[in-house]
Amino acid sequence: MQPDLSVSELVIRTSLGPDGAKLPDTRLRAILDLSPDELVEWLRTQDQAPFRAKQIRRWLIERRVTSFDQMTDLPAALRQQLAEHFRFSPFEVVGHQIAKDQTEKLLLRLHDGELVECVLMRDPDRRTVCISTQVGCAMGCVFCASGLLGVKRNLSPVEIFEQVLVLHRLMKDDERITNVVVMGIGEPLANYRALMESLTFLTAEDGFGLGARRITVSTVGLPDKIRELAQSGHQYNLAVSLHAPNDTLRTKIVPINRSIGLKEILAAADEYFEITGRRISYEYVLMSGINDRPEHAEELATLLRGRNAHVNLIPMNGVNELVMTAPRDPDTQQFLSILERRGVTATVRKRKGADIDAACGQLRLNRELS
Numbered sequence: 454m455q456p457d458l459s460v461s462e463l464v465i466r467t468s469l470g471p472d473g474a475k476l477p478d479t480r481l482r483a484i485l486d487l488s489p490d491e492l493v494e495w496l497r498t499q500d501q502a503p504f505r506a507k508q509i510r511r512w513l514i515e516r517r518v519t520s521f522d523q524m525t526d527l528p529a530a531l532r533q534q535l536a537e538h539f540r541f542s543p544f545e546v547v548g549h550q551i552a553k554d555q556t557e558k559l560l561l562r563l564h565d566g567e568l569v570e571c572v573l574m575r576d577p578d579r580r581t582v583c584i585s586t587q588v589g590c591a592m593g594c595v596f597c598a599s600g601l602l603g604v605k606r607n608l609s610p611v612e613i614f615e616q617v618l619v620l621h622r623l624m625k626d627d628e629r630i631t632n633v634v635v636m637g638i639g640e641p642l643a644n645y646r647a648l649m650e651s652l653t654f655l656t657a658e659d660g661f662g663l664g665a666r667r668i669t670v671s672t673v674g675l676p677d678k679i680r681e682l683a684q685s686g687h688q689y690n691l692a693v694s695l696h697a698p699n700d701t702l703r704t705k706i707v708p709i710n711r712s713i714g715l716k717e718i719l720a721a722a723d724e725y726f727e728i729t730g731r732r733i734s735y736e737y738v739l740m741s742g743i744n745d746r747p748e749h750a751e752e753l754a755t756l757l758r759g760r761n762a763h764v765n766l767i768p769m770n771g772v773n774e775l776v777m778t779a780p781r782d783p784d785t786q787q788f789l790s791i792l793e794r795r796g797v798t799a800t801v802r803k804r805k806g807a808d809i810d811a812a813c814g815q816l817r818l819n820r821e822l823s
């Protein structure tokens with residue numbers, strides 16, 4: 454099903470617009486790629502006081518400025534030095550869509566010209582940001598625009614956490630990001646080291662300061678990495694993308710499943726729960742006629758019986774290039790009631806940004822194919 458796209462409702466901004474806006478020098482290092490100690494060290498080389506590091510990081514992380522020039526409590530000479538040595542951000546915003554429900558989606562261009570996306574979703578009591586961890590994805594899930602072009606490279610830590618900051622800077626002064634879901638383009642656990650570094654920044658007191666329990670890492674299920682995450686001592690939430698209740702169907706939907714298998718994934722998720730005490734979420738994208746039949750719901754209930762789990766049912770978002778379609782509402786409701794009747798807690802996720810290219814990777818795909 455195609456989103457009810459109404460271009461007049463969208464705001465689309467681009468730094469490559471008809472005015473030929475000048476881009477920053479992409480050879481420079483992004484300022485937040487420097488650790489606090491590295492920043493102090495750099496300040497020393499510029500004959501600047503070490504205490505300036507805290508001021509600079511405060512502007513970058515907490516305040517909603519978009520250039521060094523706006524850091525008004527820094528001496529003009531230092532602002533100039535910063536602009537000569539660093540990029541303010543590791544990417545340029547080249548696309549910006551705002552949906553009727555105030556969901557905002559950004560298309561970001563990285564220093565090497567590659568594109569990624571991030572999304573801000575607004576609910577009455579929370580502001581959730583969805584971020585990407587790779588350029589493209591190797592997992593090849595059949596319903597997903599991100600996997601259509603394969604994976605090009607991993608994102609660096611600053612390229613991951615800065616997505617949160619760029620959305621934070623777009624928000625109104627009285628709004629704050631309350632939750633982060635690592636569910637955008639890419640398989641987060643396939644870029645484990647950079648993921649962990651970026652989450653450390655997001656949770657650190659001298660970083661973004663978000664509670665670990667407000668962060669959810671979503672995976673198709675890489676058992677070794679799930680175990681490593683469990684042993685890491687953090688309280689991140691884990692979401693496992695299931696999408697099918699048996700291996701035959703799951704391998705068709707999530708091809709990587711062929712070499713792993715549901716049994717191994719569920720065993721690793723069970724260990725995650727035992728070690729962290731965090732209830733596991735199982736994500737299930739419903740596709741009409743493929744995995745949304747009553748027998749699939751019954752089988753899923755049997756699979757998850759006795760586990761401390763929550764199922765998120767996600768009616769598929771339409772993607773032009775794919776043949777799968779969204780489920781019918783009555784089928785979604787029936788699926789939900791079967792799970793509930795069998796004692797499995799489940800919710801249907803509300804569609805966000807239905808009038809923009811809201812499916813994961815769709816904005817990037819449209820730009821790559823145009």
Ligand code: SF4
Nearest residue numbers: 590592594597600639
């Ligand atoms: S759904 Fe996630 S894991 Fe699957 S191809 Fe898309 S980005 Fe990759």
